[in-house]
Amino acid sequence: MALLVVVILFCLPIFLLFLLQKHRKNTSAKFPPGPPGLPIIGNLHQFDTTNLAFYLWKLSKQYGSIFSLRLGLRPAIVISSAKLAKEAFKTHDLQFAGRPVLLGLQTLSYNYLGVTFAPHYNEWRDMRKRFVTSLLNSNRIEQFRRVRKDEIFRMVEKISKLGDAADEDGSSKVPINLSEIAMTCVRNIIFRVTFSKRFEDDGPAAVNRLDYLLAETQLLSGTIFFSDCSFSFIGNCLDRITGMHRRLQKHFKDCDRYYQQLIDDHLDPKRPQAAGQQGDLIDDLLNLTKAGDLTLDDVKAAIMEIFIGTTDTSKVTIEMAMTHLMKNPEAMKKAQEEVRSVVKDKGFVDEDDIPRLEYINAVIKETMRIQPAAQFIPKATSERCVIDGYHVPAETMVLVNVWAIGRDPQVWDKPDKFIPERFVGSNIDMGGQNFEFIPFGSGRRICPGIPIALPSVELALANLLYKFDWKMPHGMKIDDLDFEATPGLTQHKKKPLKLAATKSI
Numbered sequence: 001m002a003l004l005v006v007v008i009l010f011c012l013p014i015f016l017l018f019l020l021q022k023h024r025k026n027t028s029a030k031f032p033p034g035p036p037g038l039p040i041i042g043n044l045h046q047f048d049t050t051n052l053a054f055y056l057w058k059l060s061k062q063y064g065s066i067f068s069l070r071l072g073l074r075p076a077i078v079i080s081s082a083k084l085a086k087e088a089f090k091t092h093d094l095q096f097a098g099r100p101v102l103l104g105l106q107t108l109s110y111n112y113l114g115v116t117f118a119p120h121y122n123e124w125r126d127m128r129k130r131f132v133t134s135l136l137n138s139n140r141i142e143q144f145r146r147v148r149k150d151e152i153f154r155m156v157e158k159i160s161k162l163g164d165a166a167d168e169d170g171s172s173k174v175p176i177n178l179s180e181i182a183m184t185c186v187r188n189i190i191f192r193v194t195f196s197k198r199f200e201d202d203g204p205a206a207v208n209r210l211d212y213l214l215a216e217t218q219l220l221s222g223t224i225f226f227s228d229c230s231f232s233f234i235g236n237c238l239d240r241i242t243g244m245h246r247r248l249q250k251h252f253k254d255c256d257r258y259y260q261q262l263i264d265d266h267l268d269p270k271r272p273q274a275a276g277q278q279g280d281l282i283d284d285l286l287n288l289t290k291a292g293d294l295t296l297d298d299v300k301a302a303i304m305e306i307f308i309g310t311t312d313t314s315k316v317t318i319e320m321a322m323t324h325l326m327k328n329p330e331a332m333k334k335a336q337e338e339v340r341s342v343v344k345d346k347g348f349v350d351e352d353d354i355p356r357l358e359y360i361n362a363v364i365k366e367t368m369r370i371q372p373a374a375q376f377i378p379k380a381t382s383e384r385c386v387i388d389g390y391h392v393p394a395e396t397m398v399l400v401n402v403w404a405i406g407r408d409p410q411v412w413d414k415p416d417k418f419i420p421e422r423f424v425g426s427n428i429d430m431g432g433q434n435f436e437f438i439p440f441g442s443g444r445r446i447c448p449g450i451p452i453a454l455p456s457v458e459l460a461l462a463n464l465l466y467k468f469d470w471k472m473p474h475g476m477k478i479d480d481l482d483f484e485a486t487p488g489l490t491q492h493k494k495k496p497l498k499l500a501a502t503k504s505i
Helices: 002-026 049-063 082-091 103-108 121-135 138-164 178-195 204-221 232-242 244-267 281-290 296-327 329-343 351-356 358-370 450-467
Strands: 066-071 074-079 376-380 385-387 390-392 397-401 468-471 498-503
Touching: 049 066, 049 074, 049 397, 074 082, 082 385, 082 397, 103 204, 103 244, 138 178, 138 351, 138 450, 138 498, 178 244, 178 281, 178 296, 178 450, 178 498, 204 244, 204 296, 232 244, 244 281, 244 296, 281 296, 296 329, 296 358, 296 450, 296 468, 329 351, 329 358, 329 450, 351 358, 351 450, 358 450, 450 468
Parallel strands: 074 397
Antiparallel strands: 066 074, 376 397, 385 390, 468 498
C-alpha cells in the first residue's frame, strides 16, 4: 500500500499537467455554462445523489436549460427542456445516438453487448435487429398477451385472498404490500416468456437471491466510479482502495453464474417441455448462438437488460400511479367509475377494454410525466455539434433530465400537480415525437420494449382499480405516503406501498 501511494504521488503532477494542457486546447469554443468546480474532482463533491434529478433541475434554474458539469476531468452537459430535447433527439439525433462509457454498465453488460447500453450506434443497430426479431415478433407478442392475462388474474386472486381476512369495515387486516405484489406479477410475466417458468417457482431462497442481484445491479449500474472521471490509472487505484472495484467484480461473477444456470437449464436435453409448447426467448437467442450470430455473452447481456428494462420500470409505474391516486381521491374516483362502467360485471378487465379507458390511460401518462421510472436518458456525442448556440465536443456525456422536462412550466400548466385531465383528449403519446413527454426516450434509440412494458402496466392498474376499493391501513394517514426513491437507474420507492383493499366486484 505504501508503494502504491508513492507511485500515485510521483505520477500525479505529470498526469495533471498533461490533462490541463489538453483541457485548455478543448475549451476555446463556447461551452455551456455551469457551476464552478474544484481542481481534479470538478463538480463531484456537489452531487446530491439522494435526489439527483431534483438537484440538477435546481441547477438548470440557475444556469439554463443546457448547462455543463465536470465529473472529475470528464465534461458532461445536462438538458432540461423539451425544446433542447428536440434538438438532441431530432435535429442532432445521429450525433447523440451514442451512450456514455461507464465502468458499472460496461462490466455488467459484458462490455456493452446488449441493446440498451451499447455505446456506438452501429453496434446498437445490429443488436436491436436481433432483439426485435426474437422478442417483438407477432408470435411473441401474442404469447405475452396470454401470459399477461393469466398472471394479472393470479395477482387479483392473491389480493382477494389477503383481503378475505378483513376487519368489520371490510378492509384487509394485514396491509397489502402492493409494491411487492406488483413486482412479483411483472417478473412472473417476463420469466414465463423468457425462461418458461414463473419467478416464484424456485422457492423463497431463489426469489431473495434474485431480489438482491437486481437491487445491486441497479445500484452499481447507476454509480459513477473514479475511473469514469478520466482519472485513468489513479481512478482505477482509487476504485480498488475504496473497495468498489472488488464489489463490482464480485457482483458481476454472481450475476454471470445466475445467467449461466438459466442457459444450462435450457441446454439440458432432459429439460421438461410440454408437447406443442412454444419456445421461449432464451431458446430463440440460443438458436442464434448455434448459427454463429450471437455468443453466450450476448445472451447474458440480453438477460441483464430484460431484468432491468422491463420488470423494474413497469413495477415502479404501477406503484407510483397507485400512490398518486391515493393522494388524489377525486382522480381515484374518476378512474374507478370509468373502468367499472366500461367493464360492468364481466369480472376482469381484458386488453380489448383498455382503449376505452381514456382516463386510466391519462393516469398512466400523468404518472410517467411527473414520476418517470427512469429519470435520465444517458447519451454521448459521437462528434462535435452545436446545441442552442453552444459547442458540444465529441465524446461528451449528456444527461437528458426527463424528470425536469416533465415539470417544465413553459410546457405544462401547474407542472407539480397530478392532473390526469391534461392528457384527456390530448394527442400527446409515448412514441417519442412529443418532446415534452419522453418517458421511453426518443429518436433512433427509443426504448424497444414499449410493447412489452406498457400493456402490463395498463392491464394491471385497470384491474386493481376495477376489482378493489383502496384505503390507508389502520393507523396510517395519506400524508404518510411519499415518493422518496432509492438510488439507481430506476426510481423504486424507498418505502414500499402498503394499502388496505376491499373487494368491490
